[in-house]
Amino acid sequence: MxxxxxxxxxxxxxxxxxxxxxxxxxxxxxxxxxxxxxxxxxxxxxxxxxxxxxxxxxxxxxxxxxxERRMLRHGATMTATLKHIEGLPIAQGVPVEVYYGPEKVVFKKDKQEISIARSKITGIDCVTGKDIKSRQLAGAATGKYLLGGMTGAVIGSLAATTTYLVISYTSDGRDKYVMLDTAASGTFALKLQKDFKKHDTSAPSSIEL
CATH class of the missing domain: 1.20.58 (Methane Monooxygenase Hydroxylase; Chain G, domain 1)
Structure with missing residues (x-):
């Protein structure tokens, strides 16, 4: 107003x-x-x-x-505000605007913007805190999200029934990830996971043995 x-x-x-x-x-x-x-x-x-x-x-x-103007500026098709857990140079628990598009994923907090090119992203998964705790440093059975750098303090702070959005990517030859709390973001995380899987070109559609 x-x-x-x-x-x-x-x-x-x-x-x-x-x-x-x-x-x-x-x-x-x-x-x-x-x-x-x-x-x-x-x-x-x-x-x-x-x-x-x-x-x-x-x-x-x-x-x-x-x-709509912000989405256009970031080349995004979807956006939502999620709580940062791990992976960004931002304090844990801080709300972060997430802009998802065909070229990149942008994380914005106030005037700070961090982006990951879609070509570097290896997986986008929705996973519960219970599943993360049970696997801890082993990663997912599918191998799509890698949590090897997660500290015990972060693992202990995860709520068992809460769903987290895990964006896995490679940078400087290393596997990294960004984890966000999906609470209060509706179906945004599930839509991201579905869209990424639909357009993921990192894995071949057919394999010849």
Whole structure:
């Protein structure tokens, strides 16, 4: 909500309560009939609610346009905010904006942006804390996500029933990963996993023995 809308909202709210006070006094003094009081109150409330709906629609429309601009700037097809667990030069537990696109995955926190080229990504998996703890340093049975660098403190902090998004990639000849908490991100992580699997060209579609 911009400054102008805030001023109008405050003025409209003040006017509503002031008019209710005045009309209530007139009604109590029998200057205003019950029918007139009810009609006036109904009209004022409808106008006020209409203005609130207008402000909400304006706010959400502006937010949607801003989100679309950010996605376009990062070349993303999907975006969500997830909590960082491990793998980025960002504090653990900090919310991070994730932008996923055909060319790269971008992690943004305030003015800091970190990107991983899609060509370097070897796997995107959704895995529970229980599964990570049971395998610990061994990695997944599928071999798609590598957690060899995870510390015991991080492993101990994982919630067993929480689903984590693990993005595995290679950099400087080493296997690395980024882990994010998917809570409150809806189906974003599952969509990423599905899309990556669909367009992954790192593994051959046919093998000749």
């Amino acid at each position: 911009n400054k102008k809308d805030k001023i109008i909202f405050i003025a409209a709210t003040a006017f509503l309560f002031l008019s209710l006070f005045v009309f209530s006094a007139l009604f109590d003094d029998r200057i205003l009939s019950k029918a007139s009081f009810t009609a006036t109150l109904t009209i004022e409330l409808l106008l006020y609610l209409g203005y609130i709906i207008y402000l909400l629609r304006k706010h959400f429309s502006a937010g949607k346009r801003a989100k």
